[in-house]
Amino acid sequence: MxxxxxxxxxxxxxxPEAGEATVRLLRRFGAEPVFPKGQTCCGQPAFNAGFxxxxxxxxxxFLWEFDGNMPxxxxxxxxxxxxxxxxxxxxxxxxxxLAKAKxxxxxxxxxxxxxxxxxxxxxxxxxxxGTVTYxxxxxxxxxxxxxxxxxxxxxxxxxxxFLPMPDAARCCGFGGTFMAKLPxxxxxxxxxxxxxxxxxxxxxxxxxxSGCLMNIADAVRRRGMKVRVAHIAQLLAEGL
Amino acid sequence: xxHEQTSLAFRENSVRALKDSALRAAMKQAADxxxxxxxxxxxxxxxLEGLRDRASAIREEVLANLPMYVDRFAAxxxxxxxxxxxANDAATAREIIRKILADRGARLxxxxxxxxxxxxxxxxxxxxxxxxxxxxDLGEYIIQMEGETPSHIIVPAIHKNRRQVxxxxxxxxxxxxxxxxxxxxxxxxxxxxxxxxxxxAGISGANFAAADTGSLVLFTNEGNxxxxxxxxxxxxxxxxxxxxxxxxxxxxxxxxLLPRSATGQPxxxxxxxxxxxxxxxxxxxxxxxHIVLLDNGRTEILAGESRDILKCIRCGACMxxxxxxxxxxxxxxxxxxxxxxxxxxxxxxxxxAKSHPLVDASTVCGACVEVCxxxxxxxxxxxxxxxxxxxEGFSDPATMRGMALFGKAAASPAxxxxxxxLAAAFWPVIRALGGKDVAGRMPAPAKTPLRRxxx
Numbered sequence: 001m002x003x004x005x006x007x008x009x010x011x012x013x014x015x016p017e018a019g020e021a022t023v024r025l026l027r028r029f030g031a032e033p034v035f036p037k038g039q040t041c042c043g044q045p046a047f048n049a050g051f052x053x054x055x056x057x058x059x060x061x062f063l064w065e066f067d068g069n070m071p072x073x074x075x076x077x078x079x080x081x082x083x084x085x086x087x088x089x090x091x092x093x094x095x096x097x098l099a100k101a102k103x104x105x106x107x108x109x110x111x112x113x114x115x116x117x118x119x120x121x122x123x124x125x126x127x128x129x130g131t132v133t134y135x136x137x138x139x140x141x142x143x144x145x146x147x148x149x150x151x152x153x154x155x156x157x158x159x160x161x162f163l164p165m166p167d168a169a170r171c172c173g174f175g176g177t178f179m180a181k182l183p184x185x186x187x188x189x190x191x192x193x194x195x196x197x198x199x200x201x202x203x204x205x206x207x208x209x210s211g212c213l214m215n216i217a218d219a220v221r222r223r224g225m226k227v228r229v230a231h232i233a234q235l236l237a238e239g240l
Numbered sequence: 241x242x243h244e245q246t247s248l249a250f251r252e253n254s255v256r257a258l259k260d261s262a263l264r265a266a267m268k269q270a271a272d273x274x275x276x277x278x279x280x281x282x283x284x285x286x287x288l289e290g291l292r293d294r295a296s297a298i299r300e301e302v303l304a305n306l307p308m309y310v311d312r313f314a315a316x317x318x319x320x321x322x323x324x325x326x327a328n329d330a331a332t333a334r335e336i337i338r339k340i341l342a343d344r345g346a347r348l349x350x351x352x353x354x355x356x357x358x359x360x361x362x363x364x365x366x367x368x369x370x371x372x373x374x375x376x377d378l379g380e381y382i383i384q385m386e387g388e389t390p391s392h393i394i395v396p397a398i399h400k401n402r403r404q405v406x407x408x409x410x411x412x413x414x415x416x417x418x419x420x421x422x423x424x425x426x427x428x429x430x431x432x433x434x435x436x437x438x439x440x441a442g443i444s445g446a447n448f449a450a451a452d453t454g455s456l457v458l459f460t461n462e463g464n465x466x467x468x469x470x471x472x473x474x475x476x477x478x479x480x481x482x483x484x485x486x487x488x489x490x491x492x493x494x495x496x497l498l499p500r501s502a503t504g505q506p507x508x509x510x511x512x513x514x515x516x517x518x519x520x521x522x523x524x525x526x527x528x529x530h531i532v533l534l535d536n537g538r539t540e541i542l543a544g545e546s547r548d549i550l551k552c553i554r555c556g557a558c559m560x561x562x563x564x565x566x567x568x569x570x571x572x573x574x575x576x577x578x579x580x581x582x583x584x585x586x587x588x589x590x591x592x593a594k595s596h597p598l599v600d601a602s603t604v605c606g607a608c609v610e611v612c613x614x615x616x617x618x619x620x621x622x623x624x625x626x627x628x629x630x631x632e633g634f635s636d637p638a639t640m641r642g643m644a645l646f647g648k649a650a651a652s653p654a655x656x657x658x659x660x661x662l663a664a665a666f667w668p669v670i671r672a673l674g675g676k677d678v679a680g681r682m683p684a685p686a687k688t689p690l691r692r693x694x695x
Contacts, residue, residue, distance in 0.1 A: 050626025054647030175603030183677035
């Protein structure tokens with residue numbers, strides 16, 4: 001099966017290793033990723049900041065790049081949520097694009113959703129090591145409704161121990177542009193998240209969104225913690 | 241005392257709050273406690289989602305026909321013997337109440353907790369007219385003594401710890417210092433008991449108003465609501481028009497939802513239903529009851545795109561779970577209503593010009609939506625206000641330019657790729673310009689982005 005890979009602007013620019021790991025995982029589970037070369041950003045930063053015109057420009061471009069019938073897979077819960085739930089809002093007065101947006105929404109999968117529901121990766125016997133805890137990022141959890149899938153995968157890792165985090169679904173303070181608009185509060189929230197991670201005693205923290213992981217990595221670094229911060233795609237790909 | 245709105249200084253306010261370790265500890269502990277108790281309180285409620293749907297539908301029905309329900313309430317309250325007044329704005333409400341009290345020579349007034357009275361800044365107006373106004377909710381009593389405003393709509397003194405309260409009582413009331421909540425409550429009770437007995441009038445708010453019977457409904461934990469509304473000869477209630485319920489029969493759903501959402505209690509200690517003044521043969525009740533129905537911008541909100549905020553039943557659950565509120569406290573928001581519901585209501589009631597920084601005071605994480613008992617779409621409303629802020633020109637020029645450029649780059653792969661290359665090449669400069677708290681928290685762009693790594 002061929003799938004379209006949406007790398008997302010953050011992974012593309014800052015964390016290409018997470019994108020490469022996504023490719024390895026998909027291939028291992030029989031899905032050949034096709035990377036539309038013209039892809040850019042889903043438009044979420046503009047949408048969340050109230051700039052609808054810019055968000056619509058990005059969305060329209062996305063819908064053009066990812067047109068077709070293939071499933072779309074992305075290593076980001078918030079970008080998948082943007083396409084699935086907010087594109088229809090952006091185009092609610094534009095029937096033609098609305099229909100296209102709804103079709104894209106039906107085709108898009110966040111990576112762990114695809115791995116569990118389509119590829120059944122958790123039944124395949126992936127390996128892992130050490131102790132792992134998991135941050136449940138907001139849009140993945142609440143907008144997309146992906147709650148169990150990441151934990152299903154992490155708990156299935158042979159050789160690794162999954163340690164649940166207290167208040168795992170509390171916001172890390174990234175919040176897209178929130179991080180830049182109110183940096184002091186953002187840092188305070190990331191510090192609180194880092195303390196929750198520390199409380200688990202895990203040697204690795206993972207999640208499904210690069211934005212949150214970036215914010216968490218900074219807090220962990222500032223506090224001098226020895227915890228490794230890795231995107232779930234990287235963590236799972238290591239066990240192939 | 242009057243309180244200037246400081247919502248424009250949200251960031252400065254919050255930076256100050258972040259440095260206040262006592263505040264942060266008190267907030268964290270209180271919010272955690274309420275969060276846990278809320279979850280426990282809802283555990284035995286069968287079909288919670290169905291209950292929320294029902295409550296949400298009742299509130300929507302009220303909004304769809306608000307003028308009718310307000311008229312129906314006013315007529316029913318009149319029939320029950322109350323005098324109903326309508327106030328379009330804060331100044332009118334204050335003046336109506338002052339005049340009622342002054343005409344009857346009232347000097348000492350006891351008050352139950354009412355956020356609407358905070359909204360219209362009632363106390364300062366009455367005090368300026370020479371009246372003594374005593375807040376009788378323990379939390380309100382504490383912050384009144386301190387000269388502060390509530391920092392939470394249910395727990396006004398949430399930002400204070402018991403040692404601070406102990407010191408305040410010792411300083412102001414001349415009692416020996418104690419930080420035992422039981423002792424402090426007893427001290428307040430003794431002081432307030434005297435006030436209740438000698439007050440000329442009582443002022444209360446209302447959690448709900450039943451349109452069919454003209455009844456006011458008050459939820460309290462300390463019994464002070466009952467004292468305020470029944471002991472003094474005169475009772476004045478002030479409430480905003482959207483507090484209507486179609487019928488008293490709708491109340492049970494809200495009795496089940498509001499206290500659980502607010503403080504994690506299955507029910508509050510007292511649920512008072514006040515229908516008209518005391519009648520012949522009644523054992524308790526004020527001899528005279530006046531009800532002030534406040535609009536203060538609600539009719540305009542009702543006609544606009546943000547009307548869903550008027551579904552809110554003021555339980556404060558959204559605050560307790562909001563990562564921003566929990567961290568910076570209610571005073572940072574700079575006006576009467578804090579947290580997710582508060583930043584929306586404040587912006588709508590006081591205008592974008594006075595409050596636009598508030599629309600950014602959310603990570604839009606959605607925790608508030610998850611707990612709202614009447615399904616107010618808080619995140620959608622916040623995003624809507626952000627769009628309005630851009631539309632009305634309150635976004636700063638740098639953000640406007642940046643977002644315009646973002647739109648262009650997102651629609652043009654060549655420009656996007658160029659942007660990536662430039663960001664990688666000039667990262668040290670961007671990092672320096674972006675400051676340590678923003679760009680300094682981001683890693684450098686990869687030398688080879690994903691798009692150039694894949695075939």
